[in-house]
Amino acid sequence: MIAWRNRGAHTEADRDAPKIHLDVLRGNAEQLAIRFSGLDAKMLLGGYDAVRPATFKEVASLINAAHHLVAELVL
Template sequence: MISVMIAWRKRAVHEEADTEINICHRSVLQDAKADIAVSYRGLSVDMMLDGFDNSAPTFKEIASLIHATGDFIRELESFQFQRLDTERYLRGLILEGIYSAEPTQAARQAEMKQRLQGVWGKDIRDRPPVISRFLQRQGLSQTKKYDYSVAFDDDLISKISHMRTSDILDWLLSDDNSVV
């Protein structure tokens, strides 16, 4: 269905673009037309393909294609998150949060250490909620919104919460991804 949407969009925007639906994609749609009708509230694959060949998409077709795009994204995220190295990802999030554009390596590390100090420099008892807020600003949530969402191990968060500023900086800049 995604290929139909892309071809229809190309047809609407680019007059001379290749705007046909691959024969293999048409075959997949035909083979799945019963499932598509159930998943997309009665969408007829035959009518959609006929509409593609002869007219503009209907509102139902557009709504179904948007829905299919959301389904596709959820499947991609699920696939990606199942294989995600959460420790490496967490390391990348923290690095992104303290990123420095200073021109020299020494200046970058000094600025990054200063930013880490603002979080990891807190008293050990006050640090976990500060780290939590820092990670939320990087896009993490404390609750799993979807069944395929990533959950970070409490032990990993606890370990990084107990690191000193210099330890977390060393961990972030090391080639080794394991938490000390």
């Protein structure tokens, strides 16, 4: 989420997400679609590569994923 924002807001910033993170999204596309109500990983990554703003669904899904991560870390 931070890398996506930086790509659009800061031309001088370290703007790229680590390749390993992008590979996780590619490699888990089916599970992402199931867990996040049809989130299309290919469309998400295509938008990231094209430096287009995230859609509402993408933002909501990324926030939801962050909430899941925090819940897992707290347990």
